[in-house]
Amino acid sequence: MDDLTREFLIESQEGLDRMEQCLTELEERPQDAALLAEIxxxxxxxxxxxxxxxFKRLEKLAHAGESLLGLLRDGKITADPPVITALLELLDGLRAILKTIEAQQNEGQGDDAALITHLEQLQAAARSPSPPVLPAKPARRAARTSQPRRSKAGAEPTPPPSSGFTAATPPPVAAVATAEPQPPESSKPAAVAHSEPIPAAAAPAPKGRATESASAAESTLRVDVTLLNRMMNLVGELVLTRNQILQTTAADPRMTMLSRRLDMVTADLRESVMKARMQPVSHVFSKMPRMVRDLCQSLGRRVRLLMEGQETELDKSLLEAIKDPLTHAVRNALDHGIESPAAREAAGKDPDGVLTLRAVQEGSHVVVEVSDDGAGIDVDRIRAKAVERGFVTSERATQLTEREIMQLIFLPGFSTAAQVTNVSGRGVGMDVVRTNVEKIGGKVEIDSRPGRGTTLRLRIPLTLAIIPALIVRSLNQSFALPQASLSELVHIPPEQAARAIEWIDDAPLYRLRGSLLPLVFLHRLLESGRECQLATDRDNFIAVLDADGRRFGLVVDSLADPEEIVVKPLSAVLKDIGLYSGATVLGNAELALILDPGSIAQHAGVAMSSEDESALSIDESTSDGAAKVEYLLVEVAGRRAAVPLADVLRIEQLPLARIEYVGTQPVLNFDGQLLPVEDAGAILDAAPDHAVAQVVIVVCRDGHRQVGVVVSHVLDVAAGSSLFEAGTGIPAGSVTLLKEHVTGLVRLGSGATIPAQPAAPADSSLLMEAAQ
Amino acid sequence: MSTAGATLRRKQKAEALVEVCSVRVESTLFGVPIDHILEIVGGARPQPVPLAPDYVGGLVHYRGDVLTTVSLRRLLDLPAREIPSDVLVLESAGGCFGLLVDSVGEVLRVSAADFEPNPSTLDPRRGALLAGAYKLKDGLLVMLDPQRVDPLRLGAGHPARVQSSAERASVRREPCER
Structure with a gap:
């Protein structure tokens, strides 16, 4: 294929992509002249x-479409759904021919007569009921469309047109349109207002387009993705060489400046190359309007599609990877989320459903949300289905919270069953969505409210090539653990090692905040015959991992630094082992295998947490009286008190001098933000008055505010259960049972019975009751 | 006699002299046709890969990529060495791989007339890796067929792999001992 044709194919594909987008928009704003002009x-x-x-076949089809579009643009007909459907068919027709050209260098033998006739019929239909005022325009249009066509299509042996003959030379469609309206040429004044911008815009349009694309062509360049990948590789190599240079020249003062400069340039280069691989998510989003439109028609839904954050950028390979999950999610939202117009009206909702696609960058992740305002997930149905399919026992199912029930739809096999039996409830292929997203190091979250809709959140890392990882050591070798699946680290000092692990038969377990965590010993996994025992002569570390809904602790010998690692693929032989997702070169030039937490869990037989008792202890809904809630246990002026762990943002230890006062209200200037401090135990007043005195502040969430609570010590984290007042069965509000002691709660957001802060009564929404 | 060996012989008869890179493992001199070699990396310390098939010598860093190596020692059932080894970077259908040898010697120009196919008495397992030998003045230069030591091909039916997956299964089944 020659360069000219290839260029033409790429450009045309892009043009058609734009056209597709415009067409779906046109449906909403049929009068939008800019859209019509673009199409x-x-x-x-x-x-x-x-x-x-x-390419004659292509030309013929395009011409038929152009004629119809000309009428549309002139306001002769309006873009009603049948017209748009026809134009979408035209689009598909053009695409098909382009594809044939790409595959076999010629247009193929297909017959477009039916489509062309259809397009012509629409034009004819538009013409017949035309009001007498308008006929001036078709003449102009015909003259205009034939003009640029002839000038461009130089190969066509058309005789030079005389002004009177013009109307007859174009194919029959245009001829029909122009034959009739010759006489009322005098009606110009009436038409001027409407048609005035058209000749002006139409004639120079091709030229304007040409200059526009010329300037774009000068400032942009098409680059092969494999070249970009190679550049990325080379930059990775450069980063490594730089690291080694920095290490070896550290002692030499003459090299310091040079190596620092090398360091900076390398960092910049790496960033630029990564940037070159980024594409806006609109590349994926732009496919959605058409799909939503087609699905709506086949499913009988009425849906408005909103898209936000299309300019958000993502690595090209990741963008490719989320295409399928996203399509699936949208399909799902339309099929199972948004109800039929009738059902919506019955429920008192707008018959037009709203589907929102939103992309936003949050730190090193891009979050893509698919939310609908449909019926939401029917938790009871899923519960029933899960029991029926044997995923959970019926008594377990009744204990599961709504949140946990929703997680069940991600189980493989669950979805297919839902589809086959047509039991609705958001189940179709959700495991595929999750698997695909997790494959690229992302996460899927789901949120649903009955009657209000469902939000599916895909959390995607910015780039695949470089991921944050924790380097751990085992068997005297370094391994990289992706941070994405690392939830926390537990340190077990040698003196506790002997008692830290508990056993059920031959399964080692660790008691993490009251729940049992299954343990996997990395050295044992990698080398059979090793003992499953913590070392008593050195520190031990447990990396708590969350992967594919499995939670377990990986015991490693030691921890090294967290590092941004460049992921290198492994050969098929090593990939087949199933434990490694790749390899990387560390800053010290050592090679490290990247561990795949999901596969490790599978290897070690760790069950999905939906079947795992340990995952059930956290329950944020306090509506359930017996529910266990986790608390931060603190000591305030000699008494024990507790703060719900969910409300704790962080714990700060800082010099007493940092506390300032507004009136008598203690406040903390925290990163430029004012944090009101509550000191119910009068610890600040009692604190020794010297410069080195430290205070511990627990920063809590109180609704949308933040409050600092002064405590003497932080004791522990423990799960508490509600206490019932004798004889009433009503859980007592301000106390909980923690470690067999009745403990007062630091209650945020209530204003009653506080030892009130006289200086700032408006602020004192904090209650501390230290019972016991 | 395999077809690969036959083509090798035919090719060598056409051109009188063949360039072969000589490598040494223990006392044996092996030869690798020079046109299959991309590069030679000296003094490599391959990073071992736990649970990998026996013949995998480990990973080495090569031009920004991580290269899987095949240990010639392991293929020949020799014990692994701890000292740095040389790596021949070879081209294969599935990308590149490294061949881990004790040391790389000089490039020899050998005459096609001195070529002999594998003897019939050779252990078939060894014969699967070797393509015959050149008779040198002071010994034999045993030819390795780069395609036959490709990890992809070794992985697709080499006994080492079967053994390792069995071992893997046993890791999973064996209960942890306290």
Missing amino acids: FRSVHTIKGTTGFLG
């Missing part, structure tokens, strides 16, 4: 170039 331009450009390249 017209896409088709026109194709037609112009095809004539030049000699």
Whole structure:
């Protein structure tokens, strides 16, 4: 294929992509002249170039479409759904021919007569009921469309047109349109207002387009992705060489400046190359309007699609990877989320459902949300289905919270069953969505409210090539653990090692905040015959991992630094082992295998947490009286008190001098933000008055505010259960049972019975009751 | 006699002299046709890969990529060495791989007339890796067929792999001992 044709194919594909997007928008704003002009331009450009390249079939089809679009643009007909459907068919037709050209260098033998006739019929239909005022325009249009066509399609042996003959030379469609309206040429004044911008815009349009694309062509360049990948590799190599240079030249003062400069340039280069691989998510989003439209028609839904954050950028390979999950999620939202217009009206909702696609960058992740305002997930149905399919026992199912029930839809096999039996409830292929997203190091979250809708959140890392990882050591070797699946680290000092592990038969377990965590010993996994025992002569570390919904602790010998690692693929032989997802070169030039937490869990037989008792202890809904809630146990002026762990943002230890006062209200200037401090135990007043005195502040969430609570010590984290007042069965509000002691709660957000802060009564929404 | 060996012989008869890179493992001199070699990395310390098939010598860093190596010692059932080894970077259908040898010697120009196919008495397992030998003045230069030591091909039916997956299964089944 010659370069010219290839260029033409790429450009036309892009034009058609734009056209597709515009068409779906056009449905909402049928009068939008800019949209129509854009669509017209896409088709026109194709037609112009095809004539030049000699693709007759393509030209013919494009011409038929152009004629219809011309009428549309002139306001002769409106873009009602049948017209848009026809234009979408035209689009598909053009695409099909382009594909054939790409595959076999010629247009193929397909017959577009039916489509062309259909397009012509629409034009004819538009013409017949035309009001008498308008006929001036078709003449202009015909003259206009034929003009650029002839000038571009130089290969066509058309005789030079005389002004009177113009109308007859274009194919029959245009001829029909122009034959009739010759006489009322005098009606110009009436039409001027409407048609005035058209000749002005239409004639120079191709030229304007040409200059526009010329300038774009000068400032942009098409680059092969494999070249970018290679650049990325080389930059990785450069980073490594730089690290080694920095290490070896550290002692030499003459090299310091040079190596520092090398360091900076390398960092910049790496960033630029990564940037070059980024593409806006609109590349994926732009496919959605068409899909939503088609699905709505086949499913009988009425849906408005909103898209936000299309400019958010993501690595190209990741963008490819989320295409399928996203399509699936949208399909699901339309099929199971949004109800039929009738059902919506019955429920008192707007018959038009709203589907929102939103992309936003949050730190090193891009969050892509698919939310609908449909019926939400029917928890009871899922519960029933899960029991029926044997995923959970019926008594377990009744204990599961709604949140946990929703997680069940991600179980493989659950979805297919739901589909086959047509039991609705958001189940179709959700495991596929999760698997695909987790494959690229992302996460899927789901949130649903009955009757209000469902939100599916895909959390995608910014780039695949470089991931944050924790380097751990085992068997005297370094391994990289992706941070994405690491939830916390537990340190077990040698003196506790002997008692830290508990056993059920031959399964080692660790008691983490009251729940049992299954343990996997990395050295044992990698080398059979090793003992499952913590070392008593050195520190031990447990990396608590969450992967594919499995939670377990990986015991490693030691921890090294967290590092941003460049992921290198492994050969098939080593990938087949199933424990490693790749390899990387560390800063000290050592190679490290990247562990795949999901596979390790599978290897070691760790069950999904939905079947795992340990995952059930956290329950944030306090509506259930017997529910266990986790608390931070603190000591305030000699008494024990507790703060719900969910409300704790962080714990700060800082010099007493940092506490300032507004009136008598203690406050803390925290990163430029004012944090009100509550000192119910009068610890601040009692504190020794010298410069080195330290205070411990627990920063808590109180609704949308933050409050600092002064405590003497932080004791522990423990699960507490509600206490019932004798004889009433009502859980007592301000106390909980923690470690067999009744403990007062630091209650945030209530204003009653506080030892009130006289200086700032408005602020004192904090209650501390230290019972016991 | 395999077809690969036959083609090798035919090719060598056409051109009188063949360039072969000589490598040494223990006392044996092996030869690798020079046109299959991309590069030679000296003094490599491959990073071992736990649970990998026996013939895998480990990973080495090569031009920004992580290269899987095949240990010639392991293929020949020799014990592994701790000292740095040389790596021949070879081209294969599935990308590149490294061949881990004790040391790389000089490039020899050998005459096709001195080529002999594998003897019939050779252990078939060894014969699967070797493509014959050149008779040198002071000994034999045993030819390795780069395609036959490709990890992909070794992985697709070499006994070492079967053994390792059995071992893997046993890791999973064996209960942890306290």
